[in-house]
Amino acid sequence: xxxxxxxLVGAVVAFARGRLSAQGVASCVMCPSxxxxxxxxxxxxxxxxxxxxxxxQMRSVDLGKSNVQIALVHRGRLxxxxxxxxxxxxLVSEVYYVLSGGGTNVTGPDIxxxxxxxxxxxxxxxxNGPGSNAAEIRNASNHELAAGDVLVIPxxxxxxxxxxxDHITYLMIRIGPVKVVPLK
Numbered sequence: 001x002x003x004x005x006x007x008l009v010g011a012v013v014a015f016a017r018g019r020l021s022a023q024g025v026a027s028c029v030m031c032p033s034x035x036x037x038x039x040x041x042x043x044x045x046x047x048x049x050x051x052x053x054x055x056x057q058m059r060s061v062d063l064g065k066s067n068v069q070i071a072l073v074h075r076g077r078l079x080x081x082x083x084x085x086x087x088x089x090x091l092v093s094e095v096y097y098v099l100s101g102g103g104t105n106v107t108g109p110d111i112x113x114x115x116x117x118x119x120x121x122x123x124x125x126x127x128n129g130p131g132s133n134a135a136e137i138r139n140a141s142n143h144e145l146a147a148g149d150v151l152v153i154p155x156x157x158x159x160x161x162x163x164x165x166d167h168i169t170y171l172m173i174r175i176g177p178v179k180v181v182p183l184k
Contacts, residue, residue, distance in 0.1 A: 028064030041072060045099070045169055048074030055127060055172070060184040067181040069127070069174040078103065078164040086111055086160040087123075089131040091180045094159075095173040096151040103164035105151060106140040111158035129180030134158060145170075 036058055044056050053074075060069040073096075088111055096105075114132040117124050124130055137158040143151055145168065153159045161168070174181050 026064070027066070028062070031063060034059055034061050034070075036070060041099075041171070044072040045074060048072060048169070049167075052076075057126065057184050060181055062179075062183055065177065065179075067176045067179045067183060069172075069176070069181040069184075071127070071172040071174065072169070073172050074167065074169045075103070075161065075164055076167050078161055081160055081162050084113075084115070084133045084135050086114075086134040086137055086158045087131065088114060088134065088158045089128040089155055091130065091155050091176060091178055092128040093155045093175045094128070094153045095175070096145070096149075096153070097171040097173075098145050098147050098149045098151075099169045099171060100147050101164070101166055101168040102144070102146040102149075103168045104162045105143045105145055105159060106137055106162055107143065107151075107153055107157055107159045108137040108140040109157050110138040112136045112138055114158075126182060128174055129176065 040058065044058055047053060048056060055071055055073050057069060057071045060067055111132070111134040113136075114134040116132050117130070119125070119130070137160065140158075142162075143149075145151060
């Protein structure tokens with residue numbers, strides 16, 4: 001499983017750097033690689049379980065034209081979503097790789113009653129930039145996530161956990177093409 005994480009992170013980083021572009025010109029010249037050992041991922045997971053911290057930013061990397069953030073997210077049991085908990089990020093796309101547990105996530109671009117998050121919001125400042133919250137997603141797609149699954153959420157797409165039986169822990173990769181994702 002850790003090999004898949006490394007491959008997934010590598011592919012996202014390569015794409016964000018422009019290494020897979022048609023021109024073959026790197027957008028980040030002489031940039032170093034970033035390595036996160038499994039022991040560090042495990043340590044963040046233990047911290048999340050022990051403290052209840054949901055979203056822990058492990059790294060945020062400048063890739064020339066974009067920033068990529070790697071975070072570990074741990075969410076506990078959820079019987080029903082909180083009001084207005086549909087999230088949407090205007091500029092940042094997210095990739096979830098589920099490490100353990102599972103839950104139901106709904107996604108879709110047609111969000112109902114979106115309200116802009118204030119610029120002072122913690123998530124806007126530290127995690128995923130400007131966006132909105134809403135009450136629901138019209139014609140949503142349901143995703144039953146389990147360990148080993150990957151979910152890609154493009155910028156502008158609403159997403160919301162509606163049920164988590166026990167917990168879900170996932171690696172989150174945030175892609176900020178215009179450097180919205182802050183560096184750590």
